[in-house]
Amino acid sequence: MSEPKRYADRPKLRTRSDSRSKSEPRKISIADCKVQRITRLLVYCENRAEYCSHSAKLIVENFPDHFTLDDVEQRCRCTACGKKKCDVRPEYPPALGQGGPRSGAPR
Numbered sequence: 001m002s003e004p005k006r007y008a009d010r011p012k013l014r015t016r017s018d019s020r021s022k023s024e025p026r027k028i029s030i031a032d033c034k035v036q037r038i039t040r041l042l043v044y045c046e047n048r049a050e051y052c053s054h055s056a057k058l059i060v061e062n063f064p065d066h067f068t069l070d071d072v073e074q075r076c077r078c079t080a081c082g083k084k085k086c087d088v089r090p091e092y093p094p095a096l097g098q099g100g101p102r103s104g105a106p107r
């Protein structure tokens with residue numbers, strides 16, 4: 001009996017979080033997503049060479065708060081083509097703006 005295998009392929013992220021002082025404007029963390037009530041992430045396969053365009057949804061709750069979307073990206077692998085290149089973006093809830101229609105009915 002040994003440890004479950006799924007923990008074996010975790011990338012080493014521990015030392016990175018504080019040592020990186022580069023200013024990266026679009027560094028959204030899982031905590032940020034939760035603040036914005038984003039519950040899911042959309043992942044698009046970037047394997048343009050083979051026109052894969054596979055997409056998937058990930059549950060925000062499944063990731064630790066200190067993870068950024070970049071971290072999530074690096075963990076992702078396309079289940080369709082097996083490539084590790086993907087684009088992760090938050091799935092904004094439709095009710096929360098972005099020009100969505102309000103429930104106040106116009107007369």
Ligand SMILES: [Zn+2]
Binds near residue numbers: 045047054079080083
């Ligand atoms: Zn793919």
